[in-house]
């Protein structure tokens with residue numbers, strides 16, 4: 001049996017969970033076992049309806065009133081209990097912050113190995129996986145031994161599962177044995193997102209700046225172009241370390257991963273830790289004095305020259321064309 | 323407040339990764355070494371907490387003898403003491419690493435009393451296993467908040483906040499002692515001062531030699547550099563004269579109103 005750990009919203013698996021279901025389906029077919037899923041929180045009935053279509057036979061609904069809000073330890077304990085009861089061949093979590101966290105808790109409590117951010121899994125004797133290292137700039141092929149394989153699925157390594165049939169999954173309530181101690185880590189309050197801001201992760205255009213921008217003041221032009229194009233400003237780590245810009249704007253391995261239609265990278269050399277944050281951009285325009293900078297050679301388009309001179313001309317041209 | 327912070331020595335790769343001929347490691351012959359930005363921030367956070375609340379800070383690493391450099395860097399920005407869990411240089415998996423760190427914490431605490439807070443990075447820069455913090459916390463039976471980007475110390479609690487999935491923040495309040503893994507952005511680390519570096523060079527480092535515990539783990543077959551999409555870059559021009567062609571591209575991509 002293959003068990004997929006789902007995160008869900010409004011009665012449907014979220015995007016990364018739908019991707020994990022694709023791998024789950026594939027592994028279930030390859031091993032000849034059933035595909036099952038587990039989820040917690042309100043709305044599991046509706047979720048079961050959405051899941052049948054993706055080939056999930058059984059949805060284990062973790063039932064405990066104290067899990068109405070996210071409590072990673074308790075969910076990890078519940079997963080460990082379900083895993084030990086049903087002993088699936090493999091358990092797949094998402095590579096989201098929550099997915100990684102609850103899988104780590106389940107792994108710690110079952111004493112099993114956990115392979116993070118897998119991009120491929122081949123069952124056999126033994127199972128073989130490919131997983132991301134260095135935030136995805138390196139891959140590792142590895143054997144995954146053990147009776148139960150725990151892994152998280154790298155974001156966007158698989159297409160989301162598509163609906164094929166219309167039979168809902170059977171819901172099986174699962175009541176974990178939880179102590180108050182298991183519930184000591186839980187969300188105690190929330191701070192809502194700032195309204196009206198274009199988030200870096202969702203922006204259609206990102207105007208990026210690196211060390212080449214030269215100073216905090218130098219970003220005025222990048223801000224101006226971002227506003228003109230209805231986009232957001234993103235920066236390299238050199239810029240946040242210098243205090244020119246807040247870390248919330250950092251693109252890369254330890255910052256935000258972006259996927260805009262166009263990334264305009266100004267004065268950024270293109271270190272691999274930056275590239276892993278912007279390689280999902282549909283197109284990249286690099287503006288750099290150095291024709292051989294990795295950012296330039298990997299870009300779709302490039303302008304060679306001083307970024308300030310180029311941006312002044314581009315902003316004037318955009319205004320003139322508007 | 324006694325705070326422990328865990329860091330891991332990793333190669334400072336930049337433009338391109340080159341592997342050794344046997345495809346088992348990164349070729350580090352021409353590289354410097356560093357720790358993950360998350361861990362740099364964890365070190366800074368430990369220093370700030372002790373500055374504000376008193377007590378003492380300790381940095382710990384599991385790695386080869388050369389990891390002393392990373393311990394000294396942490397001491398140069400204000401960490402009080404350092405522990406090296408010395409390996410023969412081979413790669414340790416997450417289960418064995420967590421077990422060794424847990425043992426070292428227990429041994430230290432038996433002498434000096436508990437660490438009120440153990441800080442780690444959210445994930446190591448190289449392996450990115452996303453689990454050592456949780457495994458250590460579970461073994462010590464302490465609460466853990468992962469991915470913290472804000473931390474506040476209260477009398478008997480730790481309040482940590484992290485980014486919520488859809489934007490905004492979720493706040494966790496957990497009893498002390500606790501474990502917290504942090505993400506870059508929680509603070510802006512200071513640069514080491516020259517006197518700081520000098521002081522760090524003279525400090526002693528406690529060494530514990532290790533034998534690796536056997537356990538389940540993914541067994542590495544080989545490393546690979548992912549295949550990149552081949553695409554020839556289109557040079558639009560040099561300097562400001564390229565502006566009209568840039569605007570043409572913007573229009574073609576449907577980004578101009």
Ligand SMILES: Cc1cc2nc3c(=O)[nH]c(=O)nc-3n(C[C@H](O)[C@H](O)[C@H](O)COP(=O)(O)OP(=O)(O)OC[C@H]3O[C@@H](n4cnc5c(N)ncnc54)[C@H](O)[C@@H]3O)c2cc1C
Nearest residue numbers: 210211212236237252253254255267268269273289307447
């Ligand atoms: C574990 C780890 C994680 C990391 N995570 C991240 C991360 O999340 N994000 C990140 O960005 N980095 C990250 N880094 C740092 C990364 O390795 C690089 O140091 C960083 O991305 C370099 O930033 P930069 O391109 O702005 O600076 P540089 O590499 O110094 O490049 C500056 C560029 O500007 C160009 N330039 C200079 N002047 C001009 C001018 N007037 N006009 C046009 N071009 C000009 C130069 O030709 C050069 O290409 C990480 C590093 C490590 C070890």
Ligand SMILES: Nc1ncnc2c1ncn2[C@@H]1O[C@H](COP(=O)(O)O)[C@@H](O)[C@H]1O
Nearest residue numbers: 328329384442443445446451452453454
């Ligand atoms: N060898 C090590 N020595 C000290 N700390 C480590 C080591 N490996 C991992 N850690 C800590 O655990 C965190 C998470 O690592 P990982 O689970 O491997 O991604 C890292 O950011 C470090 O703080």
